[in-house]
Amino acid sequence: MTDGVNHPSEAALTGQIGRNLIVLGRRLRAAGIPIGPGQVLTMAEAMSAVDVRRRDDIYFAARAAIVTRPEQRAAFDAEFAQFWRELQGAEPAALDAFTASDTPGEPPLPDASKKRQQTAETASAAEQEKTLLAVSEAEQEPEHGDDVEEMDVPPEDVLLFSAKEVLRKKDFSLCSPDEIAEARRLIEGMDWNLGRRKTRRHVKATHGERIDPRRTLRASLRHGGLPLELKRQTRKERTRPLVLICDISGSMDRYARLLLRFVHLLGQGLESTEVFVFGTRLTRITRELRRRDVDAAITNVVNSVEDWSGGTRIGEALKTFNFQWSRRVLRSNATVVIISDGWDRGDPDLLAREMARLQRSCRRLIWLNPLLGAPGYQPLTQGMRAALPYVDHFLPVHNLQSLEALAELLGRVEDQPPLRRHVPAPAA
Amino acid sequence: MSTTEAPTAPVGPASFASVDELEAGLRAQRYVADRGLATTLFLTLRLQKPLLLEGEAGVGKTEIAKVLSSLLDTPLIRLQCYEGLDAASAIYEWDYPRQMLYLRTIEATGAMDREAVRHDLFGEEFLLKRPLLQAIDAARDRAPVLLIDEVDRADQELEAFLLELLSDFQVTVPELGTMSARHVPIVILTSNRTREIHDALKRRCLYHWIDFPTFEKEHRILAVRAPEVSQRLAMQIVSFTQALREVDLFKPPGMAETLDWARALLALGTVDLSEQVVDDSLGVILKYQEDVDNVRGDVARNLVSRALMAGA
Structure with a gap:
């Protein structure tokens, strides 16, 4: 089935060879490799630049043009091998010229445009809902909750006892479904101000700390070369990257779904936020959470994560993070937040070692524990005890109020590194 | 004119008719490349497209640029990326102290013709060319090798500059106008993959992943x-x-x-x-x-x- 040349830029790929390459391009796309039309052209150019009698050269030429990350190689290899077999089967004699007849069994193209439209619609609806449900900032803290040392609790100048206030302090695990739904809405209305950090780039600023030579010189021309006006610049600021590592094992079940909602909110629209979940193994869900529709995003996560509500191996999950991800996501002094109750079935030495490594490679290491909100809770579990020496801030995360306190802390993680005692990690 | 030239234009005094020839050339330079890498390098030269090399640290990514430069007997221009690398360090900057001095001198001699001064002050004489501008300098008689090393360490703003530069091989200096390359440089980008390079940039490049050697x-x-x-x-x-x-x-x-x-x-x-x-x-x-x-x-x-x- 020659599908005709319906894409404008594909028109450049004429003749039998061109049609075959377009087919190959479509199949590669169907196999999950995102290819731009320009890449198909490059592939055509590349393949015609090498010796067509050498299968390996043709293969390397196509691969150099199409594959853009190592994970795509397996899919590419499979599709290419199939493509090559069909070419040979069809017309062995004419192989050098790539003049095989139409290739059968081409998978149908997914209706991409329709899908895109759908996502756009759900996205705008979700946004609308969010603005409708935004909570006004005037609602202040009415009385003391469980204060944590590092926190500055806002002054309790507004005494307002409402159902909302009760809800703010109620442990998520004790909430009714209705209250959970309300809590969700409140979470979505929160105002998040993550810490800022200064970059080494400069932008113009009237009262900047540094003189901008280029603009000063230009301005001086107006005064016969005298630099009368000193133009200034300052260092550009950026959001500090945030990495969330969330426990979704059995013991966290009561909190996990609601916290994911909160995590989704944090991750949304922030380029620099990365999200991982773990039970027995670590899974990166940053991409899944990029979707604007909260419920769809969370369903997506649940589907993509195998060990939802299974056992916990925190040490191993952190090791995977340290070895496979830390160098890719812990750039520029990131803040790392681990959300877990510290019930660990793994080796506590491994956990301590990986916590030590993680603490050394980030700006702040925050551990959120929902159990910390319970009266009389002592972090005595083996896992929690092993991890605690390497945690910069240990905070509760059992109700809305604790989430607000966290938001406030994230907003003022300054450039000063935290005071850390040197705790040697246990030897391997 | 460079980008519109026929893609088969020779890149330098030594050009390679086939992958085999290039392989032999690399061997003579004491660089051991497998067939996949040799083919990709051949295409980089032939199609005049930038090459993005990824792989673990220490597998010879940077070395390739050095080897190509000596193999083709052409200068190597290196841009080492780091976080916060900006246009002033990557592309060009005006030489402010010299501009100031020049103004002072004009003032002292009293020959102040505003338009002429403005023209001179922002002339090529006072332009400090950084690696990217050096690579497309029209005064060059052959294509240099431009090595953009560890591009994953720079931030995303730099990728935006690169997109523009690598598709047209030209740079616009507001005071001077557009400067474009006479010979398209041979561009090698390397990345240790500490973060993902933007797809738009990747698509403009040929790509090769270097594994640990067998x-x-x-x-x-x-x-x-x-x-x-x-x-x-x-x-x-x-x-x-x-x-x-x-x-x-x-x-x-x-x-x-x-x-x-x-x-x-x-x-x-x-x-x-x-x-x-x-x-x-x-x-x-x-x-x-x-x-x-x-x-x-x-x-x-x-x-x-x-x-x-x-x-x-």
Whole structure:
């Protein structure tokens, strides 16, 4: 089935060879490799630049043009091998010229445009809902909750006892479904101000700390070369990257779904936020959470994560993070937040070692524990005890109020590194 | 004119008619490349497209640019990326102190013609050309090799500059106008993949991932780059590093570490690997204390005895 040349830029790929390459391009796309039309052209150019009698050269030429990350190689290899077999089967004699007849069994193209439209619609609806449900900032803290040392609790100048206030302090695990739904809405209305950090780039600023030579010189021309006006610049600021590592094992079940909602909110629209979940193994869900529709995003996560509500191996999950991800996501002094109750079935030495490594490679290491909100809770579990020496801030995360306190802390993680005692990690 | 030239235009005095010729050329430069890399390099030269090389640290990504530059007998221009690298350090900057001095001099002589001064002040004479602008300098008589090293360490603003530069090979200086390349530079970008490069940039490039070398390749590289190491010791070294990469390490050693280690062992007068000499020189191949602790002792002893069997 020659599908005709319906894409404008594909028109450049004429003749039998061109049609075959377009087919190959479509199949590669169907196999999950995102290819731009320009890449198909490059592939055509590349393949015609090498010796067509050498299968390996043709293969390397196509691969150099199409594959853009190592994970795509397996899919590419499979599709290419199939493509090559069909070419040979069809017309062995004419192989050098790539003049095989139409290739059968081409998978149908997914209706991409329709899908895109759908996502756009759900996205705008979700946004609308969010603005409708935004909570006004005037609602202040009415009385003391469980204060944590590092926190500055806002002054309790507004005494307002409402159902909302009760809800703010109620442990998520004790909430009714209705209250959970309300809590969700409140979470979505929160105002998040993550810490800022200064970059080494400069932008113009009237009262900047540094003189901008280029603009000063230009301005001086107006005064016969005298630099009368000193133009200034300052260092550009950026959001500090945030990495969330969330426990979704059995013991966290009561909190996990609601916290994911909160995590989704944090991750949304922030380029620099990365999200991982773990039970027995670590899974990166940053991409899944990029979707604007909260419920769809969370369903997506649940589907993509195998060990939802299974056992916990925190040490191993952190090791995977340290070895496979830390160098890719812990750039520029990131803040790392681990959300877990510290019930660990793994080796506590491994956990301590990986916590030590993680603490050394980030700006702040925050551990959120929902159990910390319970009266009389002592972090005595083996896992929690092993991890605690390497945690910069240990905070509760059992109700809305604790989430607000966290938001406030994230907003003022300054450039000063935290005071850390040197705790040697246990030897391997 | 450069970008519209026929794609088959020769890139320099030495041009290669086939992948085989290029392979031979690389061999003559003592660079061991497998067929995939040679084909991709051939296409980089032939199609005049930038090449993005990714792979673990120390597998020879940067080395390729150096080898190409000496193979083609053309200058190598290197841009080392880091976070916060901006246009002033990557593309161009005006030489402010000299501009100020020039103004002072004009003032002192009293010959102040505003328009003329403005024209002179923002002329090419006062322009400091940084690596990217140097690479497309029209005054060049041949295409240079432009190495944009560790592009993953720069931030995304730089990628935006690169997109513009790598598609048109031109740079616009507001005061001067557009400057474009007469010879399209041979562009090599490298990345250690500490973060994902933007797709738009990737799509403009040919791509090649360099793996850790296989046993045979590592052995060949060692023989070519460190011929002074005996055949027997080379076998032992390669068996050891190959097996070491199988150990669960935070940072497995690259080819560069193997070469350093071979030279270190030579300097220590090593004839055969022993647990003692491995222990003494482990810091050359492993750069993290945990990795060293992990390997020292049983693991090292085991690897040494396997290596001695291989290189007996």
